[in-house]
Amino acid sequence: MEIKKTSLYKLHQNNNAKFVEFAGYQMPIQxxxxxxxxxxxxxxxxxxxxxxxxxxxxxxxxxxxxxDLEKIFxxxxxxxxxxxxxxxxxxxxxxxxxxxxxxxxxxxxxxxxLNAACKENDFKILSKLLNGKYEMLLDEKRxxxxxxxxxxxxxxxxxxxxxxxxNFMSGNWFSFHDQKIYVTRSGYTGEDGFEVSISxxxxxxxxxxxxxxxxxxxxxxxxxxxxxxxxxxxxxHELNKDKTPVEANLKWAISKDRVSKGNFIGxxxxxxxxxxxxxxxxxxxxxxxxxxxxxxxxxxxQSDLHIGEIxxxxxGPSVNGPVAMGYVxxxxxxxxxxxxxxxxxxxxxxxxxxxxxxxxSYVKGVNK
Amino acid sequence: MSDxxxxxxHEWIKLEGDIATIGITKHATEMLGDIVFTELPxxxxxxxKDGTAGVVESTKAASDVYTPISGEVVDTNQAIVDDxxxxxxxxxxxxWFFKLKVKDKSEMESLMNKEDYDxxxxxxxx
Numbered sequence: 005m006e007i008k009k010t011s012l013y014k015l016h017q018n019n020n021a022k023f024v025e026f027a028g029y030q031m032p033i034q035x036x037x038x039x040x041x042x043x044x045x046x047x048x049x050x051x052x053x054x055x056x057x058x059x060x061x062x063x064x065x066x067x068x069x070x071x072d073l074e075k076i077f078x079x080x081x082x083x084x085x086x087x088x089x090x091x092x093x094x095x096x097x098x099x100x101x102x103x104x105x106x107x108x109x110x111x112x113x114x115x116x117x118l119n120a121a122c123k124e125n126d127f128k129i130l131s132k133l134l135n136g137k138y139e140m141l142l143d144e145k146r147x148x149x150x151x152x153x154x155x156x157x158x159x160x161x162x163x164x165x166x167x168x169x170x171n172f173m174s175g176n177w178f179s180f181h182d183q184k185i186y187v188t189r190s191g192y193t194g195e196d197g198f199e200v201s202i203s204x205x206x207x208x209x210x211x212x213x214x215x216x217x218x219x220x221x222x223x224x225x226x227x228x229x230x231x232x233x234x235x236x237x238x239x240x241h242e243l244n245k246d247k248t249p250v251e252a253n254l255k256w257a258i259s260k261d262r263v264s265k266g267n268f269i270g271x272x273x274x275x276x277x278x279x280x281x282x283x284x285x286x287x288x289x290x291x292x293x294x295x296x297x298x299x300x301x302x303x304x305x306q307s308d309l310h311i312g313e314i315x316x317x318x319x320g321p322s323v324n325g326p327v328a329m330g331y332v333x334x335x336x337x338x339x340x341x342x343x344x345x346x347x348x349x350x351x352x353x354x355x356x357x358x359x360x361x362x363x364x365s366y367v368k369g370v371n372k
Numbered sequence: 373m374s375d376x377x378x379x380x381x382h383e384w385i386k387l388e389g390d391i392a393t394i395g396i397t398k399h400a401t402e403m404l405g406d407i408v409f410t411e412l413p414x415x416x417x418x419x420x421k422d423g424t425a426g427v428v429e430s431t432k433a434a435s436d437v438y439t440p441i442s443g444e445v446v447d448t449n450q451a452i453v454d455d456x457x458x459x460x461x462x463x464x465x466x467x468w469f470f471k472l473k474v475k476d477k478s479e480m481e482s483l484m485n486k487e488d489y490d491x492x493x494x495x496x497x498x
Contacts, residue, residue: 321408
């Protein structure tokens with residue numbers, strides 16, 4: 005299969021990007037500044053992320069569409085306001101996660117942002133579930149550009165007036181060089197920021213405007229350290245089809261009202277797990293020393309029993325130390341529980357901790 | 373010119389008398405990216421040519437450090453353990469990893485000189 009490139013590929017190249025293959029795309033892992041500097045620049049200033057490999061699925065239809073989507077997602081879509089977004093999951097009958105995603109209500113339908121590695125499969129599953137009743141477009145003609153960090157609102161508002169009035173997890177249509185772009189106040193770094201859906205033709209011009217105003221291109225490497233410090237899950241690591249949203253400690257994303265009524269895919273298991281608890285659960289893990297415990301590192305309790313495994317672990321540049329997330333048996337999931345991580349044959353002490361590792365700075369209630 | 377040699381695992385080794393100073397090359401640091409963790413062998417331990425003698429980790433991954441020559445570890449560089457970013461800043465000088473009392477100097481003969489290593493590094497990264 006030929007490797008795909010995003011509309012910003014040339015711009016990445018001209019900015020000395022190092023590339024990696026990710027989900028079938030040639031993507032920048034870092035630029036000349038390196039992951040640590042890029043990470044810090046995002047936290048202190050403003051970083052631009054090309055996330056055009058992610059799926060932008062537009063679904064259009066009449067009233068029944070909301071009802072039909074409620075049979076799939078554990079969301080209260082009937083009460084979701086236009087231009088508001090919710091984090092959710094596409095699940096199988098056992099509540100195993102096929103993908104985690106963001107659903108935004110549009111005037112005549114919904115926009116769903118899907119993970120790059122999952123988007124083709126998601127499209128097949130959703131097409132089958134919706135039975136061809138609605139217009140579905142996995143739009144490859146649009147790019148998706150995230151701008152994240154405390155200075156992003158000023159920078160973006162300079163280019164697109166009015167975005168400063170958006171609240172976290174809401175969006176709207178704006179205009180850029182006479183074309184419609186869709187901007188949401190969202191992101192995956194723990195910082196205030198925006199995601200911009202824009203035509204492939206205009207994406208480079210738009211990104212260059214952001215750079216001119218002081219934002220810097222940031223690679224996938226820093227995106228990973230940023231999201232991990234923010235305690236956010238990455239599909240294929242914390243999430244997969246053998247894990248449920250309850251096990252992933254994401255029950256906040258499931259509408260309570262929908263659970264009480266059931267009737268969505270996986271609802272039986274979700275209800276059971278919410279009532280009875282789960283045997284394994286996702287936690288934050290903070291190593292006591294400097295040793296980095298990476299994915300697949302085994303976790304032991306104080307009696308040397310194997311109680312879980314790390315799903316993501318790295319060095320957190322803003323925390324200035326190692327950080328990790330993983331799954332442990334429920335009885336060892338309490339904050340401050342002492343555990344041991346086996347790295348290169350030696351066991352190192354660590355503590356179960358609350359998430360995030362780095363305080364989130366989402367902006368809510370800016371207007372009206 | 374001091375006698376600096378290079379290994380295929382991207383270590384450099386400088387021999388002075390029967391003491392060898394070992395570190396990783398600039399090319400290695402460029403491939404690794406930002407180094408955020410270092411583990412060094414303990415003083416007094418014996419290491420065998422091509423055996424592991426430490427670890428460096430970038431934000432992305434962990435990599436073993438090998439010793440290009442056998443000997444006993446007589447000194448280690450605590451400064452790069454305390455601040456691993458020093459390795460990216462000055463890899464072939466102040467950010468050395470460990471010093472060995474060399475067992476058999478003839479092991480140096482199989483290593484590359486600067487010119488050959490630069491060629492090797494260029495080819496292995498393309």
